[in-house]
Amino acid sequence: MFSKLTRGSVIALAIGMGTAATAQETLSMWARTDVENFLPQVVAAFNATHETQINVQFIPPGELVQKFATAAAGGSAPDILSLDLIYTPAFAAAGQLADLTDLAQALPYFDHLSPAHLQAGSYDGRIYGLPFSADSSVLLWNKDLYAQAGLDPEVGPTDWDKILEQATAVRALGGDIYGYYFSGACAGCNAFTFLPYIWAQGSDIVSEDGTKANIDTPEARAAVELYRSLLAADAIPQGAETDTGTNFFSAFASGNIGIATSGAFAIGILNSQYGEMNYGVTYIPGPDGTPSSFGGGDNFVVTAGTENMEAVGQFIDHIYSVEMQTLMAEFGSLPVRGDVAEQALTGLDARYGVATDAMAQGRTPSTVVYNDIYNSATGPWLQFLQEAIYGDDVDEAAAIAQETIQMILDEAN
Amino acid sequence: MSATDPSAAAPRPARAPAVRSGRRRGSQRRREIAGLLFILPAMALVVTFFLIPLCMTVWMSFHNWPLMGAPRWTGLDNYAAMMKDRRFWNAMNFTVWYSIVATIAIFGVAFPLALFVERTGRATSFYRTAIFLPVVVGFGSASLLWAWLMNVDSGLFSPAAQALGLTERPVNLMATTDGVFWSIIVMVVWKTAGFTMILLMTGLQSVPHDILEAARIDGASRFQQFWRIKLPLMKRTLALALILSVAGSMLAFDQFYIISNGGPRNSTLTAVYWIFSQSFVSFKLGYGAALSMVLLVILVVISLVQLWLLRSPTGDK
Structure with missing residues (x-):
């Protein structure tokens, strides 16, 4: 170059x-x-x-x-x-x-x-x-691990039930092999890859005119519930909870992850530096399969x-x-x-x-307080995800996030 | 110079008192000017890099001062907003709690070490160096090192504990507030106890030997010598070490920024981290300045209280 x-x-x-x-x-x-x-x-x-x-x-x-x-x-x-x-x-x-x-x-x-x-x-x-x-944000799946787990390697996950089912099947291979990966302590990564799970249900965490917080919703809780059930199935490695984005790409590239949230950028790197990797790319689906992307x-x-x-x-x-x-x-x-x-x-x-x-079909949050709400390591978005996915009180997490986001929006408008 | 000065050789009584006092005034004046010249570089540095930025910070704190765009005068709005900023006060609470624990831990480790290395012995200088060594590592590098040690997959603690059979599964230290908090306390003690130890050691060594000898002859036990003689006589060193340790802990940032990112769930967010975040993540420099002023006032008050508590009983400074 x-x-x-x-x-x-x-x-x-x-x-x-x-x-x-x-x-x-x-x-x-x-x-x-x-x-x-x-x-x-x-x-x-x-x-x-x-x-x-x-x-x-x-x-x-x-x-x-x-x-x-x-x-x-x-x-x-x-x-x-x-x-x-x-x-x-x-x-x-x-x-x-x-x-x-x-x-x-x-x-x-x-x-x-x-x-x-x-x-x-x-x-x-x-x-x-x-x-x-x-x-754009997409899901990657590892075709070799799919084949080993007895799944059809050519068909990636198309809805939430499939994600859970296939991640669990890959995890059953045991050892260091896990079904699903996300960077649990990375605010930006999750704006990129977790928001689509909420969007795919036709909801968003901020109202369209940018004045109302909208995170304390059944849709946000449903998306959280997907991750909670993946955790309950032991399909996510322990390190994910505290990954600040360092392994956002490398976890999947290591070859030990069945499904990972990622982006189009990964295709370029996987092809040029991990030539032997046998993987597929699919949309981030909603519960019923409606695709969405950041x-x-x-x-x-x-x-x-x-x-x-x-x-x-x-x-x-x-x-x-x-x-x-x-x-x-x-x-x-x-x-x-x-x-x-x-x-x-x-x-x-x-x-x-x-x-x-x-x-x-991608969406992008358009707000002057993007950093405050989504991107900051100390912002309400990441705090909500950590509390709701890894904590015990989803209700409280949603209520606090709702209040904090509203405060930030009020201050900005 | 006096050797070449002819007036120096003149007989003393011949000089009129008025001339003498005039000369003295002149030389005193020269000395004052020379003194001023000597401190001028330091003054210039303090004014340029401390006083002017400080005044600038005060000025900024009365504005809505975005990182980009024009600042707007808002009077005391920033200070009013701060009262309602629950996240700042949570961070403040955490910082105070951290400072108390860290200071006790540092002194708890540094004092025995100081007593240990105070004696002169063959191996003592080796121990002094070894214990002091982590102090010269920067806080940033030390934090990076510990971030790796604490990593659940590729670090040291968790895989080692598992390999030794202490834990069944890998334990993610970074996942719980307690795990992060106590790991950072251990890291900070490892990193700074050596410095406090050296300070305390010089304090211990400055206690006059004749007093200790007199006490020994009077039959004071080792503990009595320490408690009744050494400790009161090193009050000033204690005050210095305490203020440095508390001020350092109240301003903690690097370790939390690098190791935990203020997590998990913002539970290890310190005051300076919050100021940084407001200034450079949310781009609200004015608000960050106001928070800094409040932190400064709190620090000054804490330092004054410490100085007052550790004042010398005789009244001399």
Whole structure:
């Protein structure tokens, strides 16, 4: 990858020198390190064909918000950002982002852009973020363990009864082999993989207008009950309870887990680094099989005050081109433009198809207090899951979570 | 310098008293200026890195100060909101409880060790070094090390206990509040007892030998020597060690952030962790500043109470 990167910059440099006579424009771009495996290629391709050059800087995900805030205060914020989509509303609310509504609606394929991204990228009826990279939550199952346990290895779990039944069957193999895995102490992982169990029943933990907490519901309790019954069946390893996300991916990759909640990103890593792994990908189902998914990834945003909007428009056209959508898919990011998704995925692992479908139906919580409610290790979402799944009093856990989330929402509105 | 000064050689009685006092004033003034110059770098550091940030924190605490966007003056709103912030007061309660337990545990281990290494012997310096060694490990690295030791699958404690037949199944120390709490107490004692031990040891060694000898001749037992003579005479060292230990525990953050993430179920959330979380997870810098001010006041009060309790009975400082 390094060589590709250098080659890209050499081309960029050459072009840059060639057009030095005309006014040389540069756009600075920041992105979290999660997109480091494909963004350099996308940018190099852009720089090679455009007068305006883009300079990318990668920032560790945990530091991006702080670093951006400091830079913005000092007037040195980047022009454009690849921003974790859940932060888009908070950034927009703080007045940091440029309004892209007109630019977006003028795109001929606007209706085909990932709805989850646009939902998260909108604030107060205006669009501030456009879909850039995508990752949807899915279930993985280990076909080898299924075969050993006497299950049909080609059919993954399709509803809750099947999850419980198949996880129990795999656990019966004994020893270190367990039926199901989730990262019990990781707030973000569970927003990504546990919320869909609630969504699939047509419910959500926050009302649609974002003013009412809605976690003390039969739907949330039912989802909790699924995990409690998996625990009662001894299908989940002990370490899951305190896994802060370190084993979110590696637990399944170790080959000792029957079913694990995960994301499309895992397909890329499993294929490239765990070639011998024999696994399947399926939707996160509701109790009756209705699929659901968390649409994650990055939004493309522009810092308020950026002047070179023409170049921004060119870059947007560039990332939504079939070539770039294909290139990104190859490196593990799902296509965000629905009308060319099929074309972009041609020839790639068929399992991406499931993840892309999941993405198309994906939801993303859109709130300025995403961190406070869902993502924080000290927030009410994780506390609820830990108390309800591993504690003895689901009622109390739900009541406390309901109250805390309501408090956070009231404060924000 | 005085050797080359011709006036120094002049006969003393010849000098008029007025000139003398004038010269003295002049040299005193010079000394004052020199003194000021000597402390200036330190003052500059204190002003730049303590006083200005402190004033800034006070100023911020009266604002709704988001990490991004414009701050807005809100007066005492942050302080009013804090009164209703149940999660902050829970964290405060936990921090006080932790400080009490940690301080007792540290002293309970450090005092016997100090008595042990106070004597001069061949192996003593080896023991001093060995016991002090964990102190030089940073809190962050120590926490990471213990996070691994406590891991249920790949760590040391749980698999070792199982292999030795002490437990039937792996026991996840991180899953219960007690497991996390007492593991961290053990870690903190391991990490900091060496420092307290050195402090107490110097206190013990500063007790004059003639007093102890006199006591011995008067027939005081070893316990009486310790309780009636050594302990009262090392009050100031005790105060120092106590304040350092309590202040350190009240500001605990690293170990809880790295080992337990405040879990399980937010039960090991400390005050500083909550301030961090409000400031940099919820982006409410103003509120975080207000919480910091309250924690600062609480710490100052606790330190004053300790100083008062351990004041010297004779009244000298």
